[in-house]
Amino acid sequence: MELKHYKRLTQQAIGLIEGETDFIANLANISALLNMELDNINWVGFYLFKEDELVLGPFQGKPACIRIKIGKGVCGTAFATETVQRINDVHQFEGHIACDAESNSEIVIPFYKNGKLAGVLDIDSPKIARFSEIDEKGLIDFMKEAEKRL
Numbered sequence: 001m002e003l004k005h006y007k008r009l010t011q012q013a014i015g016l017i018e019g020e021t022d023f024i025a026n027l028a029n030i031s032a033l034l035n036m037e038l039d040n041i042n043w044v045g046f047y048l049f050k051e052d053e054l055v056l057g058p059f060q061g062k063p064a065c066i067r068i069k070i071g072k073g074v075c076g077t078a079f080a081t082e083t084v085q086r087i088n089d090v091h092q093f094e095g096h097i098a099c100d101a102e103s104n105s106e107i108v109i110p111f112y113k114n115g116k117l118a119g120v121l122d123i124d125s126p127k128i129a130r131f132s133e134i135d136e137k138g139l140i141d142f143m144k145e146a147e148k149r150l
Contacts, residue, residue, distance in 0.1 A: 014146075045122060048118060074096060112147050
């Protein structure tokens with residue numbers, strides 16, 4: 001996907017959540033939008049920081065792991081380090097938590113609410129090396145704009 005597509009997707013997300021104050025409703029619409037617009041993915045959603053762990057939030061896809069310890073798996077690592085994790089082959093990631101055996105690659109973007117680390121956006125794909133540098137940049141920019149409205 002080209003960067004211009006992510007810019008369009010960002011504008012669509014802003015249109016969906018602008019002026020809405022319900023955090024969970026906004027995350028639900030964002031996950032639905034990403035699920036509808038991104039190719040070759042099999043899960044997209046949010047894990048939210050609650051009581052010293054990540055807890056499953058709004059998502060699209062098969063049932064998922066409900067709780068993830070900080071520092072564990074791709075999501076827990078992204079949250080603990082406050083860095084994007086773009087994993088070409090999750091089976092090579094030490095400590096990967098396999099919620100869906102069909103997932104082969106993953107990208108996880110930490111996000112903030114009111115300046116505080118609030119959780120992660122997690123996107124899985126059945127395709128090895130699905131996520132490129134362009135996807136990473138596009139999704140980082142997407143979440144930065146969404147954060148302003150969450």
